């Protein structure tokens with residue numbers, strides 16, 4: 265098995281492979297890392313609405329079936345909105361993937377343990393919700409194979425990534441109005457194609 | 462509903478038509494016995510997509526995503542569901558100026574038979590006001606038709622949520 269992953273490394277490995285996919289990032293650490301590693305107009309950072317990252321990404325995927333949408337959520341945040349997994353299963357968008365940075369803590373608020381520290385298994389919960397392509401990955405090799413699938417296979421996919429604890433440094437400013445508008449313009453400018461690419 | 466004049470049953474088609482003629486095509490809902498009458502019209506329309514969510518807050522997030530991707534959305538729910546949405550309406554829609562149309566059946570007000578509905582029913586207008594969400598309370602189809610288009614136009618001009626709060630006088634309420 266490879267060395268334990270950090271969220272920053274896992275984010276960089278994804279960013280290196282991105283083309284014109286949309287990436288929606290959870291409030292706090294996930295947005296900080298994504299911004300630090302690869303700020304791009306098709307990144308949708310979030311600043312509040314804990315739990316809603318997967319739902320926001322789902323709305324984008326349903327409204328733009330021609331665009332592949334990848335959500336970068338946190339374990340604590342997904343645990344706040346587990347019903348979202350049922351809605352992902354029910355709507356089953358082929359252009360949708362949910363990546364969860366499962367550090368087993370609420371890192372942003374000081375590292376208090378979440379239920380995954382006690383054994384709650386988000387991939388099993390996703391399968392129970394009806395998402396067949398749901399997996400937990402550890403280490404770079406497994407992660408890269410999961411990214412292969414996210415970037416090529418029809419979704420929905422849920423990839424729960426076990427990552428090390430630790431805070432991120434970021435210069436992401438909390439431009440809660442301008443940030444989303446940059447994203448809206450970039451996505452609107454991305455021409456419509458017949459299938460997700 | 463006791464003590465309230467029963468609504469004209471065509472109210473639900475008028476609500477569906479106001480939404481559709483203002484370009485709304487994406488709908489999220491946790492149904493109740495009142496908004497389900499609107500959903501029947503929308504569900505029968507191939508141009509409309511209705512997503513049943515598990516909790517109303519999820520619908521707020523989903524429709525925010527749809528707006529970011531260029532689609533207008535409406536959330537159909539009971540006023541009890543407004544309580545389930547408050548944080549996301551505040552920390553996402555209001556903070557980031559993301560409009561959404563809320564279509565809320567108002568239980569817990571005139572003629573209510575279920576005591577559990579009353580506290581949220583009475584708090585509902587104040588919750589909307591506290592978030593700065595402009596709302597209308599159409600008591601007849603004529604009022605709905607007079608105000609509905611303007612309310613939706615305001616939502617997108619101002620880039621903030623708006624609410625249709627549907628009283629028992631319009632919908633006939635739910636009979637106990």
Ligand SMILES: Cc1ncc(C[n+]2csc(CCOP(=O)(O)OP(=O)(O)O)c2C)c(N)n1
Nearest residue numbers: 292293314338339340341369370371372373
């Ligand atoms: C509704 C709500 N409750 C609590 C908080 C405080 N809060 C902000 S981030 C966070 C933890 C998120 O945990 P997780 O999704 O695991 O992300 P991590 O910080 O570990 O990257 C909490 C509890 C909040 N912002 N909103």
Ligand SMILES: [Mg+2]
Nearest residue numbers: 338339340369
């Ligand atoms: Mg966490």
